[in-house]
Amino acid sequence: MKGPIWIERLYERCSGCRRCEIACSLLHEGRIWPEASRIRVFMLIPGVEVPHLCFQCEDYPCVKACPFEALSINSETGAVNVDESKCNACGLCIKACPAKVPHMHPMKNHVIICDLCGGRPRCVETCTEGRWNALRVTSRERDFSYKSLAKTPEELTRKVAEKLYGKEIAREVYE
Amino acid sequence: MRGYAGKFLEIDLSSGAIKELKFSEKILVDYIGGRGLATKILWDRLGSRWEKVDPLGPENILLVLTGPLTGYAPGTKICISGKSPQSNGVIGSTVAGEFGVDLKCAGYDGLIITGEAEKPSYIFICDNHVEIKDAKAIWGKKARESLKYLVKKSIEDIKTIKQNYGEVKEPSILYVGPAGENRTRVAAVMAKYTHGAGYGGYGGVMGSKKLKAIVVKGFGPLPEVHDLDTVLQFFREISKRNFELEHFRRFGTGAGGYYHGAVQSSEPIRNWQEEWHNRDSYRPEEFDKFWVKKYWGDFGCAITCLKLAVLRDGKFKGAICDNPDYENQAYVGTNLGIFSPEDNIYLSYIINELGMCGIQGGAVLGFAAELYEKGILSEKDLEGIKPEWGDTEAFAALAEKIAYRQGIGDILAEGVYRAARKISKIKGIDVSKYAVHVKGVAVGAHGVRSGKDDVAQDIGYACSVQAGDHTSAASLPPDRDSPAPGELRAMFLDSAVLCMFTTTLPFFKLEDNEIFRFYEAVTGYNLSREEWYNEKALRILHLQRTMLLLGGPDACWRPETDDDNPPRFWEPLPSGPCKGKTLDRKKFEENRLNYYRSVGWDERGIPKPETLEKLGLHEVIAKLKEVGYID
Secondary structure (H helix, E strand, O other), X not given: OOOOEEEEEOHHHOOOOOHHHHHHHHHHHOOOOHHHXXXXXXXXXXXXXXXXXXXXXXXXXXXXXXXOOOEEEOOOOOOEEEOXXXXXXXXXXXXXXXXXXXXXXXXXXXXXXXXXXXXXXXXXXXXXXXXOOOEEEXXXXXXXXXXXXXXXXXXXXXXXXXXHHOHHHHHHHXX | OOOOOOOEEEEEXXXXXXXXXXXXXXXXXXXXOHHHHHHHHHHHHHHHHHHHXXXXXXOOOEEXXXXXXXXXXXXXXXXXXXXXOOOOOEOOEEEEOOHHXXXXXXXXXXXXXXXXXXXXXXXXXXXXXEEEEEOOOOOOOOHHHHHHHHHHHHHHHHHHHOOOOOOOOOOEEEEXXXXXXXXXXXXXXXXXXXXXXXXXXXXXXXXXXXXXXXXXXXXXXXXXXXXXXXXXXXXHHHHHHHHOOHHHHXXXXXXXXXXXXXXXOOOOEOOOOEOOOOOHHHOHHHHHOOEEEEEEOOOOOOOOEEEEEEOOOOOOXXXXXXXXXXXXXXXXXXXXXXXXXXXXXXXXXXXXHHOEOHHHHHHHHHHHHHHHHXXXXXXXXXXXXXXXXXXXXXXXXXXXXXXXXXXXXHHHOOHHHHHHHHHHHHHOOOOHHHOOEEOOEEOOOOOOOOOOOOOOOOOXXXXXXXXXXXXXXXXXXXXXXXXXXXXXXXXXXXXXXXXXXXHEEOOEEOOHHHHHHHHHHHHOOOOOHHHHHHHHHHHHHHHHHHHHHHOOOOOOOOHHHHOOOOHHHHOOOOOOOOOOOOOOHHHHHHHHHHHHHHHXXXXXXXXXXXXXXXXXXXXXXXXXXXXXXXX
């Protein structure tokens, strides 16, 4: 796929296998390390598994919020790149993110954000290979607000739970 | 040894003392982890006075152990063990979920939990922060409410430890429901809404320790492995083969509710009075109607054979359950005369909410229903409940009574074997023939009379050191790897702690040489097939056998009478294409003797001194002499 890409997520299809976390951490850390994965599957309610990763908002509030110029936009893929040497783990990007996506590296002093694996996201590959298709690579389209999709794990959980379990049950098991 | 986090946590609930401990490389090489290591720990700590240890008393030890392969093989399990309140021996009971991965990522290979808390408590682990917390807010609560509280509370607690981290993911949680809190012997150690380690009855052990839950969050990586490239090659290879299992992935074990009945005549129906049915209402697609997730699994799983079923309307509205999986389709379905998916989903949900094992709970419900059918238990005995076959609401009501030990529930909470003993005494009639169990453990939903079910041969349950556990059936030859692998292979899976479904099924498996190479790639230890089957597995088997025979304090098994099938399995099948079939007593006894010989037991089923000597189990010889099993 040429040009900027986006990772489409169909939450109801997520099996909760977390192989995306395995693939991501293997590529970025050389280890199986769920907490260091740039995509994290939240399971705030059993059965409601929500893969959570950067939404690449059109106005990139995280990039703007960084006082150290540690975050930049990759011109090829559209991903947010973290310059680990400049990041001092202040957390302002997390506060600025409407979906609260970035999180600290569990052992190092910098934030981690999905870098789209340079254009070939391994999370999507593993999800496709297993035919779950909860994640898909799409090209990044114009005239569409990706930021409008950016929701926190709690907000997404609520939405997906209502879809899977119905409003009443969702309220009972979560609120 | 690679693949291990390198340390274990010992938590004494009586004193609140928490300490780290390590095992020598020799112990890890010999006993691996999970079930093998549990057996070793229990023997070392309790072996000398095993028969006096009350499984539901403070002296029992609850073990929660990973294995070296946990997290590296697709599909993750954790092994729960201790002295079993069902068999009075040792059972390695596994449950799926991320718990094993979180525990290893927190830096621990396992938990050794001793003593008894003064008040309801739960253990909270966030990396090296380990705390015993008050469980007052959730004691008495069922699954959904308990989990809701624990997830929210634990995320807050983790956020205070990991400040400025960003959003915190939920920790992994093992817990008990009311059935465990009230020390029933049919309680499971639960994970998520639907997963349970049921065999062994360790939910009751947690309850006896006033331990409501164990919460763990690990921020580190999985431990280093010996050869990552090879590990990943196996991971990919296993996944590739799993991906090819189109129908197993599509329907999971839930195709079994129809298949094991209609095709194999091996499904429990009305307390095992029959094993054949061909009800269209129980075909896989009838369950599919209720699925909101068609592929559901746990960490690393390639099959994701679980389904998530929800009843969004109708009289059982609000129920959430998995498929249900086959064991629940059978035990809280056909075994109770229930042939409707909706009713089966509802009853599975009730059982899960109560934290009850579907097999042990379903077995005792079926047992009670047959006693009611035969007029032995009256409506008065059952306090107004009329458990007629197929009456889902009656069974749900009875299950509640069991979980809370109310009225007749207090007796049934003891499981089929002990309930039969008590009821026989009260009623003055021998009802043991209606109790379908082996050594206190209700057998899996795979009958042996038709000879068509691969899971267990005629000696499968009778000779297993895990008694009725269908995931660990004894086999001839003991190292059988086809069609269904035998107990010694199951023991490897339960010790290295990995999922049976992704690596070992009758119709698909990783060959022995492959699985041991996988183990070597993780640990760096070159384990040959011979070394496993002729030495290490036998050592664990003999220790498990010894503790099973020692038993006590409330029951003791004799091989001549208890290495046997339940009485019902000797009755001819009354219906279906296998009508009239049953087991051949002579053949069974021959096979049993053959099995004894093959694993190094004498003709009475007692481990031979020379076998024990060869395996280096000298203290076992002394113990068996002490109790008079060997001269």
